[in-house]
Amino acid sequence: MVQVAIIGYGTVGSGVAEVIERNAESIAKKAGQKIEVKYICDIRDFTDDPNQDKLIKDFSIILNDPDISVVVESIGGLKPAYQFVKDSLLAHKSVVTSNKELVATKGWELLKIAREQGVNFLFEASVGGGTPIIRPMHQCLAANQFDEIAGILNGTTNFMLTKMAREGLSFDEALSLAQQLGYAETIDPSADVDGHDCCRKICILASLAFGRHIFPDQVPTSGIRTVTTEDIALAGQLGYAIKLIGRAKKQEDGRVFIEVCPALVDRASQLSTVDDVFNGILVRSDMLGDVLFYGRGAGKLPTASAVVADIIDTVRSENIHQSLYWEKVDEDFLQDAAQDVCGHYLRVACADTAKVLEVAELVFGQLGRCESCGAYTAFVTAEQSQRDFENARDKLAALLPVENCMKVMPY
Ligand SMILES: NC(=O)C1=CN([C@@H]2O[C@H](COP(=O)(O)OP(=O)(O)OC[C@H]3O[C@@H](n4cnc5c(N)ncnc54)[C@H](OP(=O)(O)O)[C@@H]3O)[C@@H](O)[C@H]2O)C=CC1
Numbered sequence: 216m217v218q219v220a221i222i223g224y225g226t227v228g229s230g231v232a233e234v235i236e237r238n239a240e241s242i243a244k245k246a247g248q249k250i251e252v253k254y255i256c257d258i259r260d261f262t263d264d265p266n267q268d269k270l271i272k273d274f275s276i277i278l279n280d281p282d283i284s285v286v287v288e289s290i291g292g293l294k295p296a297y298q299f300v301k302d303s304l305l306a307h308k309s310v311v312t313s314n315k316e317l318v319a320t321k322g323w324e325l326l327k328i329a330r331e332q333g334v335n336f337l338f339e340a341s342v343g344g345g346t347p348i349i350r351p352m353h354q355c356l357a358a359n360q361f362d363e364i365a366g367i368l369n370g371t372t373n374f375m376l377t378k379m380a381r382e383g384l385s386f387d388e389a390l391s392l393a394q395q396l397g398y399a400e401t402i403d404p405s406a407d408v409d410g411h412d413c414c415r416k417i418c419i420l421a422s423l424a425f426g427r428h429i430f431p432d433q434v435p436t437s438g439i440r441t442v443t444t445e446d447i448a449l450a451g452q453l454g455y456a457i458k459l460i461g462r463a464k465k466q467e468d469g470r471v472f473i474e475v476c477p478a479l480v481d482r483a484s485q486l487s488t489v490d491d492v493f494n495g496i497l498v499r500s501d502m503l504g505d506v507l508f509y510g511r512g513a514g515k516l517p518t519a520s521a522v523v524a525d526i527i528d529t530v531r532s533e534n535i536h537q538s539l540y541w542e543k544v545d546e547d548f549l550q551d552a553a554q555d556v557c558g559h560y561l562r563v564a565c566a567d568t569a570k571v572l573e574v575a576e577l578v579f580g581q582l583g584r585c586e587s588c589g590a591y592t593a594f595v596t597a598e599q600s601q602r603d604f605e606n607a608r609d610k611l612a613a614l615l616p617v618e619n620c621m622k623v624m625p626y
């Protein structure tokens with residue numbers, strides 16, 4: 216029998232305890248032995264909880280118990296999660312975490328410690344919630360070189376954009392619903408709406424794909440606060456959906472372009488059909504080509520299912536996952552955002568479509584469709600570098616009231 220400890224008994228931690236209890240028999244078959252939760256450590260009190268006998272408040276009990284070989288970290292954030300995880304690895308215990316902030320900022324260091332200690336540091340649930348992505352990229356696509364990753368990586372904002380588009384909910388109403396359903400980050404929901412959560416996830420995937428740690432503060436990041444219901448309607452009329460996209464692309468010179476932004480996705484693209492709390496992650500590699508991973512990106516049991524899969528993996532592994540690894544390097548290998556080439560959507564506060572088209576074509580050259588909705592007109596430009604686009608946008612803004620602009624994704 217393997218005894219595990221859970222630290223952080225919130226949405227994910229309680230889900231992990233529930234999955235281990237509910238599917239005990241099948242989990243034991245897959246792991247080759249019974250898995251039992253011995254301790255659950257949380258700072259809160261839980262009256263009438265069925266796991267009362269396991270609840271503790273002092274993490275050092277776990278650290279000093281030689282029977283605990285796997286620690287599940289589901290506290291979130293860096294403090295005290297980082298120290299608890301590091302201490303667990305140094306105490307020769309494998310760690311499974313759902314904490315993307317931890318992996319995105321300290322992944323290289325924790326992977327190094329795990330490797331030196333001959334234990335596992337696994338984090339499937341840190342990206343995509345319950346949707347498998349880390350293990351498929353690391354194991355099933357091991358024969359490939361990665362070219363590009365682009366995804367809808369944040370369940371909360373995708374849920375909110377879907378509710379705003381389908382039911383006309385305001386931004387605040389949609390966020391409050393996402394919080395009630397346990398999708399939004401409890402520590403700081405702005406992590407979802409301002410793109411930081413998506414940024415952490417694309418950093419993890421890009422670090423895994425390209426072998427070097429990419430830190431969240433290196434990534435140009437914007438969230439969905441600027442997206443209005445008019446943008447959603449106009450994008451729809453132009454044939455697009457609006458999604459928060461995290462993407463990382465290897466350039467010909469070996470550098471990587473990485474960013475997080477709200478963007479237009481063509482209705483013909485599979486990514487545009489990823490709605491509600493679902494995540495969709497497009498991975499482009501040299502041998503397989505494109506593959507899309509789709510599934511629930513947040514929520515108690517979906518996320519717990521990924522955590523428990525990591526526990527099973529570490530229990531049955533004869534060999535430690537030595538190849539699940541990336542390094543921190545000092546040299547900068549990220550491409551300047553000004554060089555990225557994309558089409559753009561612009562929304563102008565002017566209902567006169569003919570006038571907008573005439574003026575916009577003076578600046579951007581020939582345009583395709585132009586659509587209006589209420590007091591606004593919107594159009595999409597041809598592809599050009601970010602630097603050229605910004606110059607042209609500034610010229611247009613001197614002639615017409617430009618209210619919003621977003622990239623158009625080439626997927
Ligand atoms: N919710 C989701 O759908 C998903 C979450 N994640 C990630 O999983 C992690 C956990 O998320 P989630 O379960 O939603 O968060 P919750 O806030 O629901 O749970 C965290 C729990 O940890 C407790 N805690 C805080 N400090 C300590 C401490 N020092 N020792 C022990 N317990 C502590 C919290 O108590 P208190 O409330 O008093 O602070 C809370 O009960 C986060 O990193 C999140 O990003 C990943 C995928 C999906």
Ligand SMILES: N[C@@H](CC=O)C(=O)O
Nearest residue numbers: 369370371398400513
């Ligand atoms: N807040 C996150 C939860 C999972 O990572 C999200 O909405 O995707």
